[in-house]
Amino acid sequence: MPAVERTLYHFPLDPASRQARLALGEKRLPFEPVVVRYWEQPAEFGQLNPSGLTPVLLEIEAGRRTVVCEVRPILEYLEEAHPQPELLGADLAQRAETRRLMQWFDRKFDAEVGSYLLHEKLEKRLTKMGAPDLGAMRLGREALRTHLGYVETLLGERDWLAGRRLTLADFAAAAHISVLDYFGDIPWREIPAAKTWYMKLKSRPCFRPLLADRWPGLAPAAHYDDLDF
Amino acid sequence: MPAVERTLYHFPLDPASRQARLALGEKRLPFEPVVVRYWEQPAEFGQLNPSGLTPVLLEIEAGRRTVVCEVRPILEYLEEAHPQPELLGADLAQRAETRRLMQWFDRKFDAEVGSYLLHEKLEKRLTKMGAPDLGAMRLGREALRTHLGYVETLLGERDWLAGRRLTLADFAAAAHISVLDYFGDIPWREIPAAKTWYMKLKSRPCFRPLLADRWPGLAPAAHYDDLDF
Numbered sequence: 001m002p003a004v005e006r007t008l009y010h011f012p013l014d015p016a017s018r019q020a021r022l023a024l025g026e027k028r029l030p031f032e033p034v035v036v037r038y039w040e041q042p043a044e045f046g047q048l049n050p051s052g053l054t055p056v057l058l059e060i061e062a063g064r065r066t067v068v069c070e071v072r073p074i075l076e077y078l079e080e081a082h083p084q085p086e087l088l089g090a091d092l093a094q095r096a097e098t099r100r101l102m103q104w105f106d107r108k109f110d111a112e113v114g115s116y117l118l119h120e121k122l123e124k125r126l127t128k129m130g131a132p133d134l135g136a137m138r139l140g141r142e143a144l145r146t147h148l149g150y151v152e153t154l155l156g157e158r159d160w161l162a163g164r165r166l167t168l169a170d171f172a173a174a175a176h177i178s179v180l181d182y183f184g185d186i187p188w189r190e191i192p193a194a195k196t197w198y199m200k201l202k203s204r205p206c207f208r209p210l211l212a213d214r215w216p217g218l219a220p221a222a223h224y225d226d227l228d229f
Numbered sequence: 230m231p232a233v234e235r236t237l238y239h240f241p242l243d244p245a246s247r248q249a250r251l252a253l254g255e256k257r258l259p260f261e262p263v264v265v266r267y268w269e270q271p272a273e274f275g276q277l278n279p280s281g282l283t284p285v286l287l288e289i290e291a292g293r294r295t296v297v298c299e300v301r302p303i304l305e306y307l308e309e310a311h312p313q314p315e316l317l318g319a320d321l322a323q324r325a326e327t328r329r330l331m332q333w334f335d336r337k338f339d340a341e342v343g344s345y346l347l348h349e350k351l352e353k354r355l356t357k358m359g360a361p362d363l364g365a366m367r368l369g370r371e372a373l374r375t376h377l378g379y380v381e382t383l384l385g386e387r388d389w390l391a392g393r394r395l396t397l398a399d400f401a402a403a404a405h406i407s408v409l410d411y412f413g414d415i416p417w418r419e420i421p422a423a424k425t426w427y428m429k430l431k432s433r434p435c436f437r438p439l440l441a442d443r444w445p446g447l448a449p450a451a452h453y454d455d456l457d458f
Contacts, residue, residue: 049329050333050379051332051333051336051337053336053337066321066322066325067325068325068329069325069329069332070328070329070332070336072301072328072332073324073325073328073329073332076305076324076328077321077324077325077328080321080324081321092295092306092309092310093295095302095305095306095309096295096296096297096298096302096306099299099301099302099305099306100278100297100298100299100302103280103298103299103301103302104279104280107280107282107299108280108282150279
């Protein structure tokens, strides 16, 4: 097997980057992580991905470079290039359900929760935009409760979010939820099925690097890396 | 070959729905289109797709129902279930480039252009939210120029948006651009390469149903369905 030099450009508290890290970890594909301060729009990163967004996967094999930009393309790429273990599901209907939930978190959850809570708590801090807006945070927290209720309902009926097996839907949800958990925003006591599910995820080897993430000046909630929280 | 009963729930002026219609048309997969007034949140549609968003594909074959919710899952499903003609590209690097551009339009273009222009011109009209905000429209138009400049640059180097062959990247771009063209917002004279590309797309059979779209009370620009505009 030829040696592949694999690099992931990411930001530790970016839910999209976290999904790529989880998938790479679950498939046991070693990679060098490079942290991108995307809000500073570094020029060399813009040459890799014109949109300026993380994550980006770079693979160099026998001098041939493959650049895969952004989370959905990376996840589909990894499924096609490294099909085992299968993270989308075996049949067409299962894959549709996995992708539906991935879209749910990347589009709906991100727009209704992340764009409020992470913008106020994280992005404003990184870009020195001033104090969080409490009204926006309240809107985000209310939407978060609704979304967590949906997760709780699904996990009352299923072992994993998209069905009987772990899929990228779990990684999508866990990536978004884990960043909010860093800030102590997840009311775990109200969602026991989701808590059990998250404990199972936290104890997987692919999750460990995420639990070790720290960003200067932003301490995580006390239970953030606790496997038995 | 068993008969498949195929239905697409869509909204004619929704860029996401248009991508699904183009892919189905290009693959010559017949379907019954059902228009969803998604902003009225019809209960039976919410049962198909809990997010309430269009498009949704329903296939019934020998009594077995397959529901595929939202545009990215539908497009990936169609590629897997009906691989010919191939619309993502043959090799991994090409597929990564196609998906990068799909993501570009569905995430970046939609956030920077559509969320302003379509929100002001279309959604406010549908939901009777009042007159368009001129400041928001100006922001959307400025971002639109930047995005069209990027399309023009790519098409100066390539036959199609993602390379040498037609892909879903072209459909993603054309779906977003065609809705704005319905409202007369595309400055075609400034982007000759993009205009030639759009003429080629417009003359494909898969595009005809989109050119026939009309929404009550919203007349399209005079050149909207003109193949030689």
